Amino acid sequence: MIRESWTSRLGIIMAVAGSAVGLGNFLRFPSQAIQNGGGAFMIPYTIALLVLAIPLCWVEWTIGRHGGSHGHGSGPGILNSFWNHPVARYAGILGIFIPLVIYMYYVYIESWCLAFSIFSLTGSLTDAAAQSDVAQFLSSYQGVTTSDWFSSISIAYSFFLITFTINFFFIYQGVAKGIEIISKIAMPLLVIIGLLLVVRILSLSPADYLNPDWSVAKGFGFFWNPDLSALLDAKVWLAATGQIFFTASVGLGVIITYASYLRKDDDITLSSLTSISINEFLEVVIGASIAIPAAYIFFGPEGAIQIGNSGAFNIGFVTMPEVFANIPFSGLFSFIWFFLLFLAGVTSSISMLQPGVSFLEDELGCSRKRSIIYLGIFTFIGGHIVIFLLDKGALDLFDFWGGTLAIVIFATIEVIIFGWVFGVDKGFKELHRGADLQVPLFFKIIIKYVTPLYLITILAVWFYQDAVNFIPNPSDPNFYYHLFILGSLATIFATIFFAVWLGERRGAFNKDYSKEQL
């Protein structure tokens, strides 16, 4: 079987950057920074970028390209090609499980962005924003409550179906004709739209301010003025590490799959650094310059603190429409904002489907069409758990167990296999094959010692601090729902486990297509 390849270096750079750039760049980052010392947040954030995100990206690109050259494009096969052992194969399940679980809730949130961009143009969202009623608008749209705007979940469900279909349309086209093309179009568009919004915020005149004291400069100051005392708080360091982890898309199983479509001697050092730098540009330069400064201008320092603490979703779906309601052409700018989030969402969500498709094609020998059908049914069923049990905490449970804790576990496994089992010297040799950029040797020490220690610490702290909140509690009125949701997650994991076992039985992990690769 001949595997596909990226048609250009720019293609994979844009695809990986597209996977990394998501709602988190525009919503989660500003919210985290505001809650954790403002400008001072950038110190732990930069350290985590250097010792965690960049080394992990190099590790993932290396093991991905290596796995691809042996005919494997998903976690089980890729890790097995680095360490031919059942532990590697079965640990690799996480590289399929994580992106699929995230996809099941991410695609629903993405559909809200598409819906809200349309509602901005039709005027219903701007009407709700003008009445400061967007929170009610959102909850009735989700079917959690009812309002004059929505009496059932049917509209939200229709947008879910549209978004779900769009994702599968692109993934069906394949790596080169689908993912590469959409990423090459969406990423530059994302930068342009982001810059357009930044320019709009910067060009607000004093006449637009609700209070003469709430200026643009003060809005930026509110975000960037460093509170250095925050650096003494361990929570701030942990938050910065968490943010960098999510934003770089490491530990998801997506980068290894994308890198598996590289040719054996394609550069990875420079390409991976470029994709990270694009992601950072969209997060720190553009993401930091939109939501929080805008919220400050219209709601003042106290309002902005409240908004920052209310979390990423609230900033994106409630605050921003209310901000735009205060400026001319509010519908247009609200549309641009939600379309920006939708584009960022699409490039991320299609990347979450590819590991599953690669597994079905490479290890179980399914055709692309059949892989898409199987994956479509699987994720469609999973998506319904999130949609209909949203108010019972399905999204939060999926996000914590599948989209937070599992990511750190998978990243730890990857870096240990790379640095300790395969060997950091051999790994570095593999990393530098066809390299256009020499990685400094001290990164060997970082990859072997610092990154795994850092990851194990985060894992331990998160488990200790948060896991207890996500274990079903019999005194909770939603106890049986929580049990059902966790049971669903376990079923998803067991299904993938069974599929890997099937692949093992048919000898998929012993094949080597390296000579056949294009």
Add this chain to the structure above:
Amino acid sequence: MSFAGILTMLTSMIAIISLNLFCFGKILKLNNQQMKRIKSLEEIETKDHDSTAG
């Protein structure tokens, strides 16, 4: 906006923009070199073809 705030903002943004310029600059340079190599190879091939034909 305090002086420390301006400094933090400018340092962060300039560092990230520089990293982008470095990466894309290097990619462009490598692409140009590759194009030149392909051109010179094509020229050699044309010359070889002409001399064989002659």
